[in-house]
Amino acid sequence: MRVLVWLAGCMLAAGVAADILSVNDTLTPREQYRRLSLVLLIGEGVNETLYHSLHSAYSPPQPQDEPVNPDELRSPLLRIVDQDSMLTGTSHLFRIAVEHGPEVARRLRALDEGYPEDIQRVSLAALQEDAILVRMAIADSIGWSGLDADEDVSQALAVYRARTLELRNLLEYEQFNQELGRMTAEAIASVGSKLDAYQRMFDDEVQDDTFDRHIRSAERPYQGRGALNEDAARVAEEVMNGVVLSESQPVP
Amino acid sequence: MILGWLSLALLVSGCAGTAKGRDRSLYQQAAAAPVDADPRVGSDALVIIRYPAMIHADAETLYVSSFAVNAIGGEVPFAQYGKPQTARMAQSLVAKSSYYAMSLYRELRDSLPEHTVLLSPHIIEWNEERQLHSRPILATEQVPSVLTVDFNIYTFPDVNEMMDAPPLTFGDLVTPLFTVKTSAWGRPPLEGLVIASQPLASASFRQAKALTEQQLSARLEGFPAMGQSSLDFIAFLAERSQPALPLPLQSPGATPGRQATLEAYPVEKIQMDGQLMVNLEETYRSDPFTRDFVAGATRRVRQALNQVDHAQATFFARQAALARFDEELAHVFFIRSSDERVLARLRLAEALVRAEREFLVAQSETVYQGTYEGDFGMKMRKIIEAEYRMLEERRRLARVQNMTAAVAALAMAGTIYGATVTTTASTAMVASLTGLSLVGSVWAMNRSFDARAESEEISEAFVARMAPAFERQMSVQVEWLESREIITARGFAEFRNKTLTLYQSRIRSMGMDTRAECDFRSPELDAVGRWYGECRDGAAFGQGYGIIMAASGASVEYLGAAERGLADGTGGMLIRRQGARTATYLEGEFRAGLPNGVLRVERAGESARWREYRAGDDVGRADSSRWAGLDFSSAGAGQTLP
Numbered sequence: 005m006r007v008l009v010w011l012a013g014c015m016l017a018a019g020v021a022a023d024i025l026s027v028n029d030t031l032t033p034r035e036q037y038r039r040l041s042l043v044l045l046i047g048e049g050v051n052e053t054l055y056h057s058l059h060s061a062y063s064p065p066q067p068q069d070e071p072v073n074p075d076e077l078r079s080p081l082l083r084i085v086d087q088d089s090m091l092t093g094t095s096h097l098f099r100i101a102v103e104h105g106p107e108v109a110r111r112l113r114a115l116d117e118g119y120p121e122d123i124q125r126v127s128l129a130a131l132q133e134d135a136i137l138v139r140m141a142i143a144d145s146i147g148w149s150g151l152d153a154d155e156d157v158s159q160a161l162a163v164y165r166a167r168t169l170e171l172r173n174l175l176e177y178e179q180f181n182q183e184l185g186r187m188t189a190e191a192i193a194s195v196g197s198k199l200d201a202y203q204r205m206f207d208d209e210v211q212d213d214t215f216d217r218h219i220r221s222a223e224r225p226y227q228g229r230g231a232l233n234e235d236a237a238r239v240a241e242e243v244m245n246g247v248v249l250s251e252s253q254p255v256p
Numbered sequence: 257m258i259l260g261w262l263s264l265a266l267l268v269s270g271c272a273g274t275a276k277g278r279d280r281s282l283y284q285q286a287a288a289a290p291v292d293a294d295p296r297v298g299s300d301a302l303v304i305i306r307y308p309a310m311i312h313a314d315a316e317t318l319y320v321s322s323f324a325v326n327a328i329g330g331e332v333p334f335a336q337y338g339k340p341q342t343a344r345m346a347q348s349l350v351a352k353s354s355y356y357a358m359s360l361y362r363e364l365r366d367s368l369p370e371h372t373v374l375l376s377p378h379i380i381e382w383n384e385e386r387q388l389h390s391r392p393i394l395a396t397e398q399v400p401s402v403l404t405v406d407f408n409i410y411t412f413p414d415v416n417e418m419m420d421a422p423p424l425t426f427g428d429l430v431t432p433l434f435t436v437k438t439s440a441w442g443r444p445p446l447e448g449l450v451i452a453s454q455p456l457a458s459a460s461f462r463q464a465k466a467l468t469e470q471q472l473s474a475r476l477e478g479f480p481a482m483g484q485s486s487l488d489f490i491a492f493l494a495e496r497s498q499p500a501l502p503l504p505l506q507s508p509g510a511t512p513g514r515q516a517t518l519e520a521y522p523v524e525k526i527q528m529d530g531q532l533m534v535n536l537e538e539t540y541r542s543d544p545f546t547r548d549f550v551a552g553a554t555r556r557v558r559q560a561l562n563q564v565d566h567a568q569a570t571f572f573a574r575q576a577a578l579a580r581f582d583e584e585l586a587h588v589f590f591i592r593s594s595d596e597r598v599l600a601r602l603r604l605a606e607a608l609v610r611a612e613r614e615f616l617v618a619q620s621e622t623v624y625q626g627t628y629e630g631d632f633g634m635k636m637r638k639i640i641e642a643e644y645r646m647l648e649e650r651r652r653l654a655r656v657q658n659m660t661a662a663v664a665a666l667a668m669a670g671t672i673y674g675a676t677v678t679t680t681a682s683t684a685m686v687a688s689l690t691g692l693s694l695v696g697s698v699w700a701m702n703r704s705f706d707a708r709a710e711s712e713e714i715s716e717a718f719v720a721r722m723a724p725a726f727e728r729q730m731s732v733q734v735e736w737l738e739s740r741e742i743i744t745a746r747g748f749a750e751f752r753n754k755t756l757t758l759y760q761s762r763i764r765s766m767g768m769d770t771r772a773e774c775d776f777r778s779p780e781l782d783a784v785g786r787w788y789g790e791c792r793d794g795a796a797f798g799q800g801y802g803i804i805m806a807a808s809g810a811s812v813e814y815l816g817a818a819e820r821g822l823a824d825g826t827g828g829m830l831i832r833r834q835g836a837r838t839a840t841y842l843e844g845e846f847r848a849g850l851p852n853g854v855l856r857v858e859r860a861g862e863s864a865r866w867r868e869y870r871a872g873d874d875v876g877r878a879d880s881s882r883w884a885g886l887d888f889s890s891a892g893a894g895q896t897l898p
Contacts, residue, residue: 173596173599180607180759184607187611187758188611191615191750192614192615192618194747195615199740199744219638219639222642223645223646
């Protein structure tokens with residue numbers, strides 16, 4: 005919800021979106037990262053038609069000298085009662101997302117590399133939740149503006165809403181997957197430990213002697229007869245030698 | 257000269273064999289092939305290894321008698337059927353299959369992507385309905401898998417033939433039997449069969465065909481297509497005297513994948529490296545079975561993975577897996593929609609299947625640890641080592657026996673030779689030889705007969721005396737696997753309940769339901785079938801899956817686009833005609849139920865071909881670049897629901 009307020013603040017104080025790239029020094033790296041990520045997430049799925057249509061109808065005024073502190077603008081009614089301000093801010097935000105997307109991405113990477121510990125504490129899920137709420141508010145405002153009477157804008161808006169739906173579904177999927185992963189790990193550990201206990205019963209089997217005796221008993225019938233067979237082999241060899249010798253004599 | 261030839265011939269065809277085998281499997285020549293998991297089917301397994309692990313007491317008698325009747329590699333004298341040794345050999349087959357299957361599991365597990373290889377131990381059972389059959393102990397086979405490998409070792413039932421030619425698994429000798437299968441749609445002309453040990457090929461094909469018919473009947477009635485198949489070896493034993501089918505076979509050496517043929521793996525008696533057998537208990541990590549068979553077989557299985565389209569192979573198994581917990585989604589799955597509402601639900605469902613796979617992978621790993629690394633494995637190695645020592649002694653004995661028999665015969669021949677030779681030197685020599693041989697031959701012949709009798713006695717005595725060790729192994733394995741079955745089943749059921757509750761709390765409506773009854777027809781068959789998919793006025797209209805079956809057993813399956821109840825648009829059609837043993841698969845464009853345009857045609861024994869069709873008539877060869885195939889991924893149709 006605080007992002008909605010922040011966005012509304014951006015929109016009221018026209019030019020704040022532009023300042024996202026210029027006044028970040030006053031914010032902590034974590035906050036800068038959060039806001040820049042939001043710009044990308046909110047601008048995701050905006051096409052040229054939607055951007056130009058909004059831009060021509062709601063051109064932002066000149067930036068104010070002082071950037072607005074979003075925390076001072078906490079009223080949720082803002083997005084309901086002041087749609088024009090919201091659309092003006094949106095127009096500006098879309099411009100940044102569409103025209104300066106690569107630069108925003110570069111800044112994000114730089115923050116990630118420069119302040120890894122800070123950035124790790126940014127909650128991706130919270131960011132996604134905020135972005136989804138803002139996107140829904142923006143889509144509703146564009147619908148309220150009547151810009152979607154144009155078929156192309158209407159289609160572009162449908163695409164934007166569909167992308168919002170995808171983001172929501174992905175967020176829900178990630179939450180589901182995390183919960184499922186936890187359950188799976190628990191189930192594997194729980195069943196695995198029971199099986200391990202069972203396995204140990206067999207590993208600690210104490211009847212090895214009996215088992216070995218069975219094997220020795222099985223081997224006994226063919227052991228200890230070597231001498232007899234060697235005798236047979238010796239006699240056979242003598243006979244063979246005789247045959248070989250006789251064969252080796254030339255017949256006159 | 258004649259004596260030289262005679263001695264050689266005698267030594268070669270001596271009275272007693274020396275129990276030899278091939279030192280390397282045919283598959284040792286198989287080339288290595290990299291395999292990647294297909295991202296379209298991320299929740300699926302690549303290989304499930306099924307093997308016999310237990311016998312239920314009710315099935316034991318029939319299993320042993322079937323084992324004796326259906327002997328591979330020779331006839332078993334009737335007198336041997338009821339002997340305890342025959343039962344011992346039948347039991348040893350199960351215990352050793354469990355042990356040797358672990359080598360195949362380990363090698364495949366280590367050479368394929370993580371969490372894609374699972375074990376499915378089977379219990380052999382009997383009941384009036386299914387007769388002799390086997391069923392999986394764990395839930396492994398509920399996970400969709402690209403390939404299923406049925407593995408067991410084989411040993412000839414008559415213990416007295418141990419030293420001769422029949423296939424044997426004893427000591428350093430191992431005779432592996434295996435079949436490699438995918439689904440009926442994964443390899444349509446041969447019901448999914450890729451490789452089969454030659455003796456099992458017909459039984460395996462018949463079983464696959466019967467399973468397909470069972471599944472088609474269920475789908476036609478509107479039920480999920482479940483159904484289990486026995487291990488192919490058990491299906492082979494249960495068949496008794498069924499005739500061999502004239503299937504299109506090829507030898508393992510041929511280039512795999514070009515034609516829709518079944519690779520017939522000959523029965524190989526592999527003799528493992530004696531150096532590693534001497535002290536197997538110490539050297540088992542250099543597994544001789546892996547070196548001489550498993551490494552090559554694994555490479556061949558990896559090639560087989562590259563022979564099939566993974567998404568196509570598991571499409572219906574994925575649908576069946578969904579049907580277990582989300583019937584509505586399972587029906588919509590046939591549409592292959594790319595609508596976000598369907599995709600979102602599919603993602604959750606597939607995550608659930610993937611979680612189940614991970615659970616079962618963990619179970620497979622404990623089965624491996626217990627069977628190979630644990631007490632069971634250690635004691636199996638002691639038995640195999642003892643068997644090896646016994647075989648080596650018998651080989652030595654056989655050599656002696658052959659030598660004595662050969663020399664006895666030579667001596668006899670020498671006596672006759674002596675009567676015909678007139679030279680002094682030779683006469684003197686022959687006289688001395690004759691004197692010796694006359695005495696020696698009688699003695700040697702007696703020893704020869706004694707040695708032979710001794711050999712047979714030893715075989716029987718060894719098997720009989722080894723029985724308590726084997727029985728212990730069997731009972732340990734049964735107790736251990738039963739505990740696994742109970743603990744795992746309980747754990748799995750509890751896990752499934754929890755995950756299902758989570759799933760049901762998170763899913764959203766897809767905005768449609770395709771469960772209404774809908775007709776599907778085809779000019780191929782004069783019958784009305786069932787359509788799962790988009791429907792208009794009670795007939796197939798849009799994407800989906802249709803099935804028609806006639807009373808004759810002929811059937812048509814179709815996946816793809818339809819209009820007015822007939823195949824119309826891009827699709828794949830599997831036709832099983834009356835009287836035809838194998839199926840024909842057509843994939844491409846259809847119009848009014850008939851192939852119309854460029855289609856890929858697959859028939860048994862032939863390479864896949866691209867043909868041009870007009871209103872069902874084949875009008876000639878077509879350029880494959882003009883062909884548009886069917887995408888079997890979950891969102892393959894790429895369309896949005898209304």
